[in-house]
Amino acid sequence: MFTSRQVLFAIASISFALIAFALYLQHILHMLPCPLCVIQRYAFLGIGLAALVGAISGKIRAAALVALLAAIGGLVTVGKHLYVIANPGFTCGIDPMETMLNKIPTATLLPGLFRADGLCEGATDNVLGLAIPHWSAVWFVVLTVLLAWVLLRKRA
Numbered sequence: 001m002f003t004s005r006q007v008l009f010a011i012a013s014i015s016f017a018l019i020a021f022a023l024y025l026q027h028i029l030h031m032l033p034c035p036l037c038v039i040q041r042y043a044f045l046g047i048g049l050a051a052l053v054g055a056i057s058g059k060i061r062a063a064a065l066v067a068l069l070a071a072i073g074g075l076v077t078v079g080k081h082l083y084v085i086a087n088p089g090f091t092c093g094i095d096p097m098e099t100m101l102n103k104i105p106t107a108t109l110l111p112g113l114f115r116a117d118g119l120c121e122g123a124t125d126n127v128l129g130l131a132i133p134h135w136s137a138v139w140f141v142v143l144t145v146l147l148a149w150v151l152l153r154k155r156a
Contacts, residue, residue: 004150008055008063011146015048018139025132036081040136043074047143061151068147074140081133 002010019041025031033041047067054063127135 004060004064004153005055005058007146007150008051008060008067011067011143012048012052012055014139014143015044015051018044018136019048025127031132034081036077036084037132039077040074040081040140043070043077043140046070047074047147051147064147064150068144068151071140071144071147074136075144078133078137078140082137085131085133 022033022037022041022044026033047070050063050067050070054060054067057063130138
């Protein structure tokens with residue numbers, strides 16, 4: 001049986017791998033991230049950092065709770081993203097959200113990771129049969145279930 005600490009390390013690894021894959025899509029395949037994509041990156045980063053800190057420090061439940069909150073935020077964001085894709089004409093393109101996101105210090109210091117330049121309704125390129133937002137939804141659900149399991153199990 002896996003310990004909670006091992007699960008948190010796995011969650012952190014998955015989260016960081018997903019961000020690395022997003023960077024591959026952006027910089028190698030030239031798929032520009034939209035504002036909702038960037039918010040999802042923040043959520044994956046929050047999940048990964050909280051899980052890693054919790055696994056290292058031994059503060060399992062506190063870290064799992066923080067990571068779970070980030071995962072729920074990611075689920076809400078990807079839900080909106082899927083809504084935008086499903087409803088042509090509805091957009092989050094060049095709007096105040098993009099301007100605000102691009103002025104956050106992390107976006108100005110690390111534009112290759114956090115700058116939003118794409119259109120949300122254009123995120124329909126498939127990878128293994130699913131669009132990128134669909135994959136994000138799958139991974140947010142998987143991570144949410146794993147974090148809930150860590151929180152609900154009797155022993156840490």
